[in-house]
Amino acid sequence: MLKENIFYVDDTILKRIDSDFELIEKKDWYKLYQNKADKSFWRLDEWDKLQVQMFVKLVTIENWTEFDDKDLRIELLKKSRGLSIEKCNWKDCNKKALNNFVFCELHAYKEMGIRK
Ligand SMILES: [Zn+2]
Incomplete structure (x- = not known):
């Protein structure tokens, strides 16, 4: 399963x-x-x-x-990359950046087109 x-x-x-x-x-x-x-x-x-x-x-x-799977895709991006201790560099965003990346999963996905 x-x-x-x-x-x-x-x-x-x-x-x-x-x-x-x-x-x-x-x-x-x-x-x-x-x-x-x-x-x-x-x-x-x-x-x-x-x-x-x-x-x-x-x-x-x-x-x-x-079916809109965008939220699931963003969650998966976060899960597969993991989070760093740095803050997302996007203006006014308080989320943590992804590992080895400057943006959080949301901005990585929506603004940078990162999918995996
Ligand atoms: Zn962000």
Whole structure:
């Protein structure tokens, strides 16, 4: 069972998808999967060399291609990079900067386009 709600897609995740999930639908730039065990729905980004590919758990399958996973992506960015003890350099931001970076996860994501 996957504990997190969002993953960067790598070979391990692709193997899990292959064995534990069923492909339900393909639409736009996404694939809809259902977990065989707990029946939860997940969305996989189509592979694109310019994008970071994600696998994200859906809250509902209604308008599943529209599901906004931005907050989850920002959380994942923070989790995977970790936080430093420095403050974010963005004006008036009180959050901590990411490890080896000058901005927090929010500004890294929104303003700098950092995805991973
Ligand atoms: Zn910030």
